[in-house]
Amino acid sequence: SLSIWAAEKRIRYDNLWYEPRSCGLTNSLTDLGMGYLNVGKLSHSIECLDKAWRVYPCPHNTSYGLRLKLYTRLKEYPEAKDVTTKYRDMWYKFKRA
Numbered sequence: 001s002l003s004i005w006a007a008e009k010r011i012r013y014d015n016l017w018y019e020p021r022s023c024g025l026t027n028s029l030t031d032l033g034m035g036y037l038n039v040g041k042l043s044h045s046i047e048c049l050d051k052a053w054r055v056y057p058c059p060h061n062t063s064y065g066l067r068l069k070l071y072t073r074l075k076e077y078p079e080a081k082d083v084t085t086k087y088r089d090m091w092y093k094f095k096r097a
Contacts, residue, residue, distance in 0.1 A: 001039055007032035023058040023065025033070040042077060049074055050083045053090045066091045 010028040017024050033048030049070050058065050071087050074080040 001035050003031060004035035004039070007035060019058060021056045023055070025055050026052045026065055027067065030067045030070045034073070037070070037073055042079060045070070046074060046077075046080045046083050049080070049087055053087050066094065 007028050011025065011032065014020050014025045014028065029048045029052040033045040033052070036042075036044040036048065052070065053066055066087070068091065071084055071091070075084040075088075
């Protein structure tokens with residue numbers, strides 16, 4: 001799928017962005033995870049969500065810029081329970097800050 005290809009390229013060249021390993025990477029991992037989920041690759045999608053919160057805070061807003069789109073879809077799958085719990089906990093920490 002085109003969305004998977006584009007997200008993979010954005011991730012590969014993330015180090016060239018002015019804010020590497022921050023919200024841009026989180027957005028790319030979210031898009032990649034959604035693409036994988038849409039084509040039935042659940043385990044790849046879960047890996048993307050697990051990587052999506054392991055980034056640096058964004059210099060422009062001191063948060064992680066975590067998006068809930070992939071989390072919301074994956075929390076319906078029992079296989080993703082551990083990862084969605086970790087993601088939700090991190091989102092709450094920065095939502096309250």
